[in-house]
Amino acid sequence: xxxxxxxxxxxxxxxxxxxxxxxxxxxxxxxxxxxxxxxxxxxxxxxxxxxxxxxxxxxxxxxxxxxxxxxxxxxxxxxxxxxxxxxxxxxxxxxxxxxxxxxxxxxxxxxxxxxxxxxxxxxxxxxxxxxxxxxxxxxxxxxxxxxxxxxxxxxxxxxxxxxxxxxxxxxxxxxxxxxxxxxxxxxxxxxxxxxxxxxxxxxxxxxxxxxxxxxxxxxxxxxxxxxxxxxxxxxxxxxxxxxxxxxxxxxxxxxxxxxxxxxxxxxxxxxxxxxxxxxxxxxxxxxxxxxxxxxxxxxxxxxxxxxxxxxxxxxxxxxxxxxxxxxxxxxxxxxxxxxxxxxxxxxxxxxxxxxxxxxxxxxxxxxxxxxxxxxxxxxxxxxxxxxxxxxxxxxxxxxxxxxxxxxxxxxxxxxxxxxxxxxxxxxxxxxxxxxxxxxxxxxxxxxxxxxxxxxxxxxxxxxxxxxxxxxxxxxxxxxxxxxxxxxxxxxxxxxxxxxxxxxxxxxxxxxxxxxxxxxxxxxxxxxxxxxxxxxxxxxxxxxxxxxxxxxxxxxxxxxxxxxxxxxxxxxxxxxxxxxxxxxxxxxxxxxxxxxxxxxxxxxxxxxxxxxxxxxxxxxxxxxxxxxxxxxxxxxxxxxxxxxxxxxxxxxxxxxxxxxxxxxxxxxxxxxxxxxxxxxxxxxxxxxxxxxxxxxxxxxxxxxxxxxxxxxxxxxxxxxxxxxxxxxxxxxxxxxxxxxxxxxxxxxxxxxxxxxxx
Amino acid sequence: xxxxxxxxxxxxxxxxxxxxxxxxxxxxxxxxxxxxxxxxxxxxxxxxxxxxxxxxxxxxxxxxxxxxxxxxxxxxxxxxxxxxxxxxxxxxxxxxxxxxxxxxxxxxxxxxxxxxxxxxxxxxxxxxxxxxxxxxxxxxxxxxxxxxxxxxxxxxxxxxxxxxxxxx
Numbered sequence: 061x062x063x064x065x066x067x068x069x070x071x072x073x074x075x076x077x078x079x080x081x082x083x084x085x086x087x088x089x090x091x092x093x094x095x096x097x098x099x100x101x102x103x104x105x106x107x108x109x110x111x112x113x114x115x116x117x118x119x120x121x122x123x124x125x126x127x128x129x130x131x132x133x134x135x136x137x138x139x140x141x142x143x144x145x146x147x148x149x150x151x152x153x154x155x156x157x158x159x160x161x162x163x164x165x166x167x168x169x170x171x172x173x174x175x176x177x178x179x180x181x182x183x184x185x186x187x188x189x190x191x192x193x194x195x196x197x198x199x200x201x202x203x204x205x206x207x208x209x210x211x212x213x214x215x216x217x218x219x220x221x222x223x224x225x226x227x228x229x230x231x232x233x234x235x236x237x238x239x240x241x242x243x244x245x246x247x248x249x250x251x252x253x254x255x256x257x258x259x260x261x262x263x264x265x266x267x268x269x270x271x272x273x274x275x276x277x278x279x280x281x282x283x284x285x286x287x288x289x290x291x292x293x294x295x296x297x298x299x300x301x302x303x304x305x306x307x308x309x310x311x312x313x314x315x316x317x318x319x320x321x322x323x324x325x326x327x328x329x330x331x332x333x334x335x336x337x338x339x340x341x342x343x344x345x346x347x348x349x350x351x352x353x354x355x356x357x358x359x360x361x362x363x364x365x366x367x368x369x370x371x372x373x374x375x376x377x378x379x380x381x382x383x384x385x386x387x388x389x390x391x392x393x394x395x396x397x398x399x400x401x402x403x404x405x406x407x408x409x410x411x412x413x414x415x416x417x418x419x420x421x422x423x424x425x426x427x428x429x430x431x432x433x434x435x436x437x438x439x440x441x442x443x444x445x446x447x448x449x450x451x452x453x454x455x456x457x458x459x460x461x462x463x464x465x466x467x468x469x470x471x472x473x474x475x476x477x478x479x480x481x482x483x484x485x486x487x488x489x490x491x492x493x494x495x496x497x498x499x500x501x502x503x504x505x506x507x508x509x510x511x512x513x514x515x516x517x518x519x520x521x522x523x524x525x526x527x528x529x530x531x532x533x534x535x536x537x538x539x540x541x542x543x544x545x546x547x548x549x550x551x552x553x554x555x556x557x558x559x560x561x562x563x564x565x566x567x568x569x570x571x572x573x574x575x576x577x578x579x580x581x582x583x584x585x586x587x588x589x590x591x592x593x594x595x596x597x598x599x600x601x602x603x604x605x606x607x608x609x610x611x612x613x614x615x616x617x618x619x620x621x622x623x624x625x626x627x628x629x630x631x632x633x634x635x636x637x638x639x640x641x642x643x644x645x646x647x648x649x650x651x652x653x654x655x656x657x658x659x660x661x662x663x664x665x666x667x668x669x670x671x672x673x674x675x676x677x678x679x680x681x682x683x684x685x686x687x688x689x690x691x692x693x694x695x696x697x698x699x700x701x702x703x704x705x706x707x708x709x710x711x712x713x714x715x716x717x718x719x720x721x722x723x724x725x726x727x728x729x730x731x732x733x734x735x736x737x738x739x740x741x742x743x744x745x746x747x748x749x750x751x752x753x754x755x756x757x758x759x760x761x762x763x764x765x766x767x768x769x770x771x772x773x774x775x776x777x778x779x780x781x782x783x784x785x786x787x788x789x790x791x792x793x794x795x796x797x798x799x800x801x802x803x804x805x806x807x808x809x810x811x812x813x814x815x816x817x
Numbered sequence: 818x819x820x821x822x823x824x825x826x827x828x829x830x831x832x833x834x835x836x837x838x839x840x841x842x843x844x845x846x847x848x849x850x851x852x853x854x855x856x857x858x859x860x861x862x863x864x865x866x867x868x869x870x871x872x873x874x875x876x877x878x879x880x881x882x883x884x885x886x887x888x889x890x891x892x893x894x895x896x897x898x899x900x901x902x903x904x905x906x907x908x909x910x911x912x913x914x915x916x917x918x919x920x921x922x923x924x925x926x927x928x929x930x931x932x933x934x935x936x937x938x939x940x941x942x943x944x945x946x947x948x949x950x951x952x953x954x955x956x957x958x959x960x961x962x963x964x965x966x967x968x969x970x971x972x973x974x975x976x977x978x979x980x981x982x983x984x985x
Binding site for chain 1: 846850851852853854855856857858859860862863865892893894896897902906909910911912913915916917918919920921922925940941943944945947948949950951952953954955956957958959960961962
């Protein structure tokens with residue numbers, strides 16, 4: 061790259077996104093929009109019970125119904141031996157995944173899939189579901205994480221013995237694993253402390269809430285070649301998981317990504333795709349499957365609910381000297397909550413000498429939890445940031461000053477083990493403090509809360525192919541679904557390297573047969589890691605263009621420079637230049653088409669930090685909370701397309717506000733979900749929210765050619781604490797249980813008033 | 818028995834056959850392949866399937882297709898005038914008012930219905946009008962700004978047209 065950051069002409073601008081027209085005209089093809097002639101309609105039979113043994117499963121009456129073409133049950137899934145359940149012990153566990161997509165012997169939550177049926181139309185498929193004969197032995201169930209940890213709790217898995225305890229327990233329990241993270245010596249730390257604060261916190265499971273329900277189409281040829289069209293966070297993930305679950309070679313499956321209508325981590329696994337493949341294979345016809353919204357709530361997601369007990373110790377001047385926590389996360393029906401990440405992230409923004417965190421991964425009779433934006437971090441951060449606010453109040457200290465005093469800086473060794481390099485946490489605190497929002501006056505019953513958040517961000521395996529078209533325009537092909545505008549950022553980075561206008565770059569997202577492997581869209585990795593592949597591929601393309609120009613001019617390649625999208629050289633004392641278009645047009649004379657493909661495993665994702673300010677007003681008579689003003693500040697490294705970066709901050713804040721104030725699953729006494737729909741599972745709507753102001757702090761990540769850090773996940777972490785701290789300050793009562801629905805807030809206000817009397 | 822329904826969809830006379838239990842959303846998507854109208858919930862709670870039926874903004878998942886007999890239906894596919902985007906569509910692009918884009922057609926149809934009635938809505942009026950449309954990506958900020966900006970553009974265009982028309 062010849063341009064310096066001050067002279068970048070594409071990176072940092074706000075062009076219309078390349079897929080924009082398709083998405084405002086209704087032309088974009090999302091998963092449910094894809095159709096094939098002759099496709100059958102697939103439907104799933106789901107358990108009405110939270111916990112039951114399947115004594116008998118007879119599909120013969122359903123199969124006999126006219127129009128029914130295929131039925132599959134767990135018997136049709138290959139058995140995965142225990143020693144082949146994972147790859148090198150890393151999640152996911154494919155045995156569990158197999159038992160989740162079709163229950164084997166036992167159903168573990170209401171909504172657990174039991175059988176899938178393909179029929180000529182939706183009505184026939186639905187009718188056929190009612191003809192499947194299932195005999196259940198209903199078992200006692202448990203949905204609360206603390207109850208599930210009791211010795212007499214109903215046990216979900218007879219073979220589940222807690223890992224991470226020595227000696228290993230002799231009996232199975234619902235505690236899948238215990239995780240311990242020790243940094244320094246907490247006992248010594250607390251002994252030094254002038255002030256020790258403890259609190260218990262609870263958070264409810266929340267759904268990712270993507271507006272597009274899961275859907276897919278599968279087609280299987282008679283030689284076994286399989287096509288899947290679906291929306292997911294990674295077509296290669298879908299291919300790998302289906303192959304593993306169905307014992308197929310990868311080369312036999314092609315997954316074509318369709319537009320994805322939101323994922324937030326919830327589409328990083330498979331539910332329908334393997335069933336559609338099996339049904340298509342059995343029926344010989346394409347099979348389309350689509351979840352209803354109720355199925356989405358009953359069988360996918362959510363983020364873990366949690367119980368957290370936490371304690372901090374500080375000196376009188378506000379210096380944190382110790383922090384300790386016990387985190388219990390609901391994994392859902394199978395092990396695998398992100399509790400370890402909760403332990404790692406809770407106090408990561410702070411330089412604390414002594415930290416000890418213990419995490420428990422606990423199974424309950426709820427849907428298997430799934431990743432949700434910064435998995436595991438928001439609830440742990442809520443606890444930590446609430447305690448910091450309690451400390452600020454106790455010391456009568458400004459909450460941002462308290463955080464500045466303890467902030468992790470470059471060189472700080474984080475409690476989870478790494479030493480931070482270039483990070484911008486302090487800069488977010490300073491920007492928040494300087495923001496007019498922070499000094500605006502507050503009225504009666506109003507409160508202002510502050511909270512920060514940390515997320516690792518990841519890099520990972522990524523592929524990009526750049527091809528020069530015959531007319532000098534450029535294709536940028538990558539393998540990561542565009543959830544929030546990543547096509548735009550890929551095109552901008554390629555345009556910047558090639559020094560051409562972004563309108564001459566066309567980004568595309570390829571199927572699994574058309575490009576090399578890429579990890580899925582997640583971990584805030586795409587703009588960073590795939591962007592790195594795109595940037596390198598563009599640099600390689602540029603090097604080839606200079607070589608081709610040198611050939612045409614019969615000069616040394618070192619004599620050729622690249623400027624403003626053209627090759628330049630001085631030949632026979634004359635300045636000459638060749639445009640991208642003329643190089644493309646003459647490619648046949650210089651060795652053929654010009655293209656570059658880069659596959660890499662990107663390292664050096666810069667950690668992300670954010671600080672949010674939230675103003676609320678609380679109605680003292682009803683406990684209703686209104687968010688009056690909200691500002692999100694974040695170190696984003698470098699905003700490639702600032703508008704979509706702002707959008708990440710705003711969207712994450714809104715999701716966090718929903719988590720803090722409204723969202724919760726309701727269950728009846730039988731463990732049946734009462735609110736599997738958007739009417740009663742109340743996500744924030746436009747009239748619930750104010751404008752969400754953003755401040756993009758740019759501390760460049762030196763490991764990325766444009767300084768990019770991931771941004772997508774950090775913004776959902778601070779809101780839980782920021783809203784809770786605001787409500788606590790408005791009501792003069794600590795709120796440690798989410799969601800802070802009106803009755804919960806009212807009760808806390810009344811309890812605090814009684815205490816004060 | 819299938820019902821024979823005659824409508825005008827986006828200005829074009831359109832006939833279809835449907836079952837009595839079919840929703841308008843199903844017919845638009847499955848029979849007519851107008852898949853710009855999305856299904857997010859099928860219970861009238863998310864607004865992704867918003868269409869205008871005889872000048873009334875409705876969730877097409879809550880309308881039976883047979884109810885559309887002799888009606889005029891407007892969907893997202895009818896918003897643009899050929900290659901020329903509707904000011905709302907342009908404003909959504911200019912303001913980055915979409916991330917994943919699944920809710921966008923519903924928001925556009927709902928917002929147009931608002932601006933057809935109220936050419937200068939306040940921020941609060943916009944927020945309450947589109948409160949029936951769920952977006953999980955944007956936090957609504959840029960959507961609200963885009964709608965307000967489109968209203969501005971449309972008012973300016975209209976006043977220019979009126980001024981021009983008033984000249985002798």
